[in-house]
Amino acid sequence: MGVFEVKGGRELKGEITPQGAKNEALQVLNAVLLTPEKVTISNIPNIRDVNKLIDLLKSLGVKIEQLNDDTYTFQADEIDIEYLTTPEFKEKGGGLRGSIMIVGPLLARFGKGYIPKPGGDKIGRRRLDTHFEGLQKLGANFEYDSNTNFYKTEAAKLKGTYMLLDEASVTGTANIVMAASMAKGKTTIYNAACEPYLQQLCNMLVNMGAKISGIGSNLLTIEGVKELHGTEHRCLPDMIEIGSFIGMAAMTNSEITIKDVHYDQLGMIPQVFSRLGITIVRRDDDLIIPKQNHYEIDQFIDGSILTVSDAPWPGFTPDLLSIVLVVATQAKGSVLVHQKMFESRLFFVDKLIDMGAQIILCDPHRATVIGLDKQVPLRGISMTSPDIRAGVALLIAALSAEGTSHIHNIEQIDRGYQYIDKRLQALGARIKRID
Numbered sequence: 040m041g042v043f044e045v046k047g048g049r050e051l052k053g054e055i056t057p058q059g060a061k062n063e064a065l066q067v068l069n070a071v072l073l074t075p076e077k078v079t080i081s082n083i084p085n086i087r088d089v090n091k092l093i094d095l096l097k098s099l100g101v102k103i104e105q106l107n108d109d110t111y112t113f114q115a116d117e118i119d120i121e122y123l124t125t126p127e128f129k130e131k132g133g134g135l136r137g138s139i140m141i142v143g144p145l146l147a148r149f150g151k152g153y154i155p156k157p158g159g160d161k162i163g164r165r166r167l168d169t170h171f172e173g174l175q176k177l178g179a180n181f182e183y184d185s186n187t188n189f190y191k192t193e194a195a196k197l198k199g200t201y202m203l204l205d206e207a208s209v210t211g212t213a214n215i216v217m218a219a220s221m222a223k224g225k226t227t228i229y230n231a232a233c234e235p236y237l238q239q240l241c242n243m244l245v246n247m248g249a250k251i252s253g254i255g256s257n258l259l260t261i262e263g264v265k266e267l268h269g270t271e272h273r274c275l276p277d278m279i280e281i282g283s284f285i286g287m288a289a290m291t292n293s294e295i296t297i298k299d300v301h302y303d304q305l306g307m308i309p310q311v312f313s314r315l316g317i318t319i320v321r322r323d324d325d326l327i328i329p330k331q332n333h334y335e336i337d338q339f340i341d342g343s344i345l346t347v348s349d350a351p352w353p354g355f356t357p358d359l360l361s362i363v364l365v366v367a368t369q370a371k372g373s374v375l376v377h378q379k380m381f382e383s384r385l386f387f388v389d390k391l392i393d394m395g396a397q398i399i400l401c402d403p404h405r406a407t408v409i410g411l412d413k414q415v416p417l418r419g420i421s422m423t424s425p426d427i428r429a430g431v432a433l434l435i436a437a438l439s440a441e442g443t444s445h446i447h448n449i450e451q452i453d454r455g456y457q458y459i460d461k462r463l464q465a466l467g468a469r470i471k472r473i474d
């Protein structure tokens with residue numbers, strides 16, 4: 040397990056460009072399975088989860104060429120569908136969350152889609168019912184082997200239908216949309232997730248010849264087509280990285296410019312950080328976070344304590360709540376962080392409490408933070424990163440803290456943040472990777 044050594048309390052300065060979006064990349068990489076023609080994707084982040092998926096696609100027979108640092112071509116014209124029955128697939132297929140989205144495209148194009156229980160963050164229950172209920176509505180047979188945790192769907196031909204999803208699942212919607220694009224007839228998906236990741240996937244599918252309307256809403260209509268074609272696609276900047284950098288600038292008293300953010304796709308992210316009292320200046324498509332010695336958490340109109348909670352898009356993404364929480368520890372005022380979706384994502388507050396933060400974990404879903412208003416700095420400690428976003432929240436805490444911190448299990452951070460140590464060093468951070 041790798042470790043970051045962080046010497047905190049240092050002001051950062053400079054510009055940082057966000058990587059391509061992890062969760063979008065995972066969707067659009069799976070979409071290359073829908074066509075035998077060449078697909079070029081750029082702004083692919085160089086991170087563990089994405090690289091694992093690229094490796095899995097290669098094992099399935101996809102021909103892959105890397106054109107430069109972040110751009111690849113993919114051609115799925117000789118897929119080895121029998122790979123799905125191999126022991127190697129049972130091991131590799133479960134190595135990340137994003138691999139669940141091979142199921143829809145493979146089912147639509149080759150009549151079967153299998154997957155072992157996918158990995159990803161251990162942040163509470165992560166059920167897959169929405170995925171398989173949707174695929175069954177399209178006419179697929181479904182089998183689950185609870186001894187081996189192996190999921191199987193098969194169908195000679197998928198048929199479009201109406202469905203109301205039991206929840207607006209991000210990867211579930213992606214799986215169903217990809218399958219429905221090549222089903223016979225019309226599919227209507229109500230209560231669809233509509234994060235920018237999905238909007239981007241749908242736009243890419245339309246460029247490949249799919250007929251999708253309602254993109255960006257929770258009601259998608261898909262007219263199935265017989266075949267899809269090659270295309271070129273560019274991933275958006277990672278909005279979770281952008282939010283993380285806003286929080287990092289505020290916590291470390293630093294002026295940081297975040298370049299080329301695609302502001303219009305950030306939804307309420309800037310608004311939520313502004314409510315924590317952080318000044319965010321928009322210049323063209325860059326965000327400037329000026330140095331701030333204080334930031335004060337807003338209250339509701341009636342004077343009651345602010346609550347920040349997650350919700351499906353256009354609500355606030357659950358993936359930034361850990362960052363909101365850590366940033367609030369040095370604000371003036373109090374906030375209730377309510378993580379509604381996942382039940383094990385807030386336990387990392389123990390480490391922040393050990394660092395000197397004032398937090399009450401009310402229950403697994405809710406934590407109240409009483410900000411220290413930068414009167415008392417956090418203290419550097421040794422800690423372990425439990426999941427990707429808590430890992431970065433702890434890293435931000437360590438950068439702001441007095442003294443040295445060691446963050447263990449940084450593989451979690453590497454799942455989603457490319458060259459994070461080098462990029463932070465370029466801003467002046469004292470961070471060292473110890474393998």
Ligand SMILES: CC(=O)N[C@H]1[C@@H](OP(=O)(O)OP(=O)(O)OC[C@H]2O[C@@H](n3ccc(=O)[nH]c3=O)[C@H](O)[C@@H]2O)O[C@H](CO)[C@@H](O)[C@@H]1O
Binds near residue numbers: 136
């Ligand atoms: C690879 C990938 O893209 N991962 C993201 C994706 O995971 P993923 O697609 O796995 O997450 P889902 O959208 O399926 O659901 C996440 C959790 O939220 C719950 N839930 C979901 C929808 C809802 O309306 N109400 C509700 O409570 C689910 O029961 C589940 O526990 O979306 C999550 C929710 O934005 C993000 O945290 C993950 O980073």
Ligand SMILES: C=C(OP(=O)(O)O)C(=O)O
Binds near residue numbers: 158159427
């Ligand atoms: C929870 C996350 O990722 P995954 O779904 O890949 O575990 C995340 O990106 O915050």
